[in-house]
Amino acid sequence: MSDLNTILASIITSIRPSDTERHRLKTLAWRLIERINSIGKAEGLNANGILVGSSARGTWITGEHDLDIFIMFPPDVERQYLEEKGLYIARKIALEGDSLEERYAEHPYIHAVIDGFEVDLVPAFSVENAASIKSAVDRTPFHNKYVESRIRGLEDEVLLLKQFQKGIGVYGSELKTHGFSGYLVELLVIYYGSFEKVLKAACDWKFGISIDIEKHGIINHKDPLIMIDPTDPARNVAAALSLDNMCIFMDRACDFLKVPDGSYFHPGVGQPLGDKDLEYLISTRGTSLIAVEFEAPDEVEDVLFPQLYKLEDSCHEMLERNDFRVYNSGVWAKERAIVLYELESAKLPNVKKHTGPNVGTKEHASAFKSKYEHANKLSNVYICNGKYMVEIPRKYPCARKLVESEILKCGLGKHIGVSMKKKFNVMENLEILSVRDEGFRIFLRRFFDK
Incomplete structure (x- = not known):
């Protein structure tokens, strides 16, 4: 047996679910499906349950105790009906388990813990084909059929x-x-x-x-x-x-x-970045860190993280637009959310060169010279490489002040906007060490190690 085959044989033995594990999963899945069907029948809801995802297709890795069970409704019912009745059935089932939480993707569903398994109970339309879907989850049963075959x-x-x-x-x-x-x-x-x-x-x-x-x-x-x-x-x-x-x-x-x-x-397994480690990295890299911290909105990751990435990109563009060169950036979230930037420098000169129009563009040239004739400036208007130039005071020579003053004008996203308008905190360099969360410290390690 070659080295490759030996390695693969060892790996597959360690990740393939045991017969006992498969039996537990199937037993719970069919019990929940029968419960959905009986509730639907007893209450005249015309709903039935099906198992989808990797657990249905036999492609799940040992230890992944996740079940995706869809509560299927006829395609001619209204979305409001599907959401209302689907959540009603899902809650009745989830209340028999250990915990439940209503989550929202394209429409609401219930996430529950039942007999040690993480179970998503998701209402969906039983459409005829994937081209007729009424919501994104409706195509999943077709994926099931295709892969299973x-x-x-x-x-x-x-x-x-x-x-x-x-x-x-x-x-x-x-x-x-x-x-x-x-x-x-x-x-x-x-x-x-x-x-x-x-x-x-x-x-x-x-x-x-x-x-x-x-x-x-x-x-x-x-x-x-x-x-x-x-x-x-x-x-x-x-x-x-x-x-x-x-x-x-x-x-x-x-x-x-x-x-x-x-x-x-x-x-x-990432190791948390210690205080001394961050001090050493800042010293040896010679860069500056700016972090924005605020309360993380209570939303599922597929709602929260697109908004975090939107903020990250928008603030990145604002920093660059104001001449702060961004080396790296990243986002992290738990109870708190943090957007982190590594800058070439968080301080710039008080003076900023401002480029005007080409010499010879009469109206534009005249307007530029007139504007800066009596303006607050650090030089006269002069010509360089065929263009009018003037040196003016920089509005934000400090990145921290820029972020504190202007970040609420960035693209925030609905839920992050609400959170940040209540309160946010800007930290610089070693001030970031005030965040003691181990998950954030692991994120910091990966931020630098890549």
Whole structure:
């Protein structure tokens, strides 16, 4: 047996669910589905339950005690009816468990903990085909049918690919991660035939590579990786995947095939960054840190993180627009949310060169000279490289003052805007050490280590 096969055999043994684990999952799933069906029948709601996702397709990794159960309603009912009655059934079931929480994606659903399993109870429309969906979740049952009909005998290959992507940090299509979804992993294995063949193919991928298993795509997508949904010719399954995560996968795939090593399958456990470590990094790098901290809105990650990324990008642009060069940035959230920037320098000269129009543009030139004739300035208007120039006082020579004064004008997003308008705090350099949360300190370590 080759080194590669030895490694893969060892990994699959450690991640394949046991027969006992599978039995527990199936027993709970069918119990919940029967409960949904009985409630629907008893109350005349015309609703039935189905199991979807990796737990239904046999492509879940041991220890992942997650169940996705859909509560299906006829497609002709109103959305308000689906939400109201679907949540009614879901709550009745969830109240028999250990805990429940109402969450919201495109429409509300119930997240519950029942017998040690994380269970999502999701109302959906039972439409005839994926082209007729009334909400995004309606296509999931079609994914189930497609994968189930083709995955037999390839389940272990899917588990290996999922675990490899988890190990290198690119698994998960959540808007926090922008990685590979479970469905995308399954389709890659179906298309290429095995874990090893997916990795070999990835070494030769180019930006914009398109895979269309059913050869029925009808839209020209512009994403880094394009996997046309076999159940929906207009949809790219890989739309959430970022260019960087695609490239990380390509790079690690090639490295692994050259020198196989089991460590690729095991996510590194990040060590929190200590106080002395941050002091050393700031000193040796010679850069400045600016962090914005505020109360994290109580929203699911797929709602919260797009707003955090929007704020990160908008504030980044504001800093650059005011001549503060941004080296790195990132976001973190728990009970508090933090947007962090590493700047070349948080201090700039008080003087700023302001470029005017080209000499010879009469009206513009006249207006520029007139404007700065009596304005507050640190030089006369002069000519440099064919343009009028003037040196003026910089409005914000300090990045901290800029952020404190102007960040509420940035793109905040609905929920973050409400939180930040109540209160936010700007921290600089070692002031960031006041945040003692271990998760944030691990984020800080990764921020610098990449």
